[in-house]
Amino acid sequence: MSLPILSNENIVLNTEVDTKENAIKLTGELLVNRGYVEPAYIDRMLEREELTSTYMGNFVAIPHGTEEGKASVKESGIAIIQVPNGVDFGEGNIVKLLIGIAGKGDEHLDILSQIAIVLSEEENVEKVVSATSTEEILEIFEEVN
Numbered sequence: 001m002s003l004p005i006l007s008n009e010n011i012v013l014n015t016e017v018d019t020k021e022n023a024i025k026l027t028g029e030l031l032v033n034r035g036y037v038e039p040a041y042i043d044r045m046l047e048r049e050e051l052t053s054t055y056m057g058n059f060v061a062i063p064h065g066t067e068e069g070k071a072s073v074k075e076s077g078i079a080i081i082q083v084p085n086g087v088d089f090g091e092g093n094i095v096k097l098l099i100g101i102a103g104k105g106d107e108h109l110d111i112l113s114q115i116a117i118v119l120s121e122e123e124n125v126e127k128v129v130s131a132t133s134t135e136e137i138l139e140i141f142e143e144v145n
Helices: 020-033 040-051 067-072 107-119 122-130 134-140
Strands: 055-057 077-088 094-102
Touching: 020 040, 020 077, 020 094, 040 067, 077 122, 094 107, 094 122, 107 122, 122 134
Parallel strands: none
Antiparallel strands: 077 094
């Protein structure tokens, strides 16, 4: 059974997160619970963050695993978590939108480039952060699927 890369169930609205680590764990847990990755992937996501921040600017972070983490990926998918009040990713970088990525093989590069295109427009980021339904967010990201 193949899962869609993004569906309503992969989106969580209005979340409060206290630390960067908890934000990454929450994003990873959503990917685990939806069947995209094995639990070990969360550790690889935290490792990736230690190597280099996944903060992308524009209130967006894209937590994902290390190269070794690919072994824990069952299906390519993304998880989107809206954090309207923001979470500090260090150095004053506030994240209001977490986009967790799990990609089989090299698919994560395609997924990343699609997300980058959508979120390169600040207006789209604002729409996602202020969205009141998962459908609104799905509409903005429809190209990723």
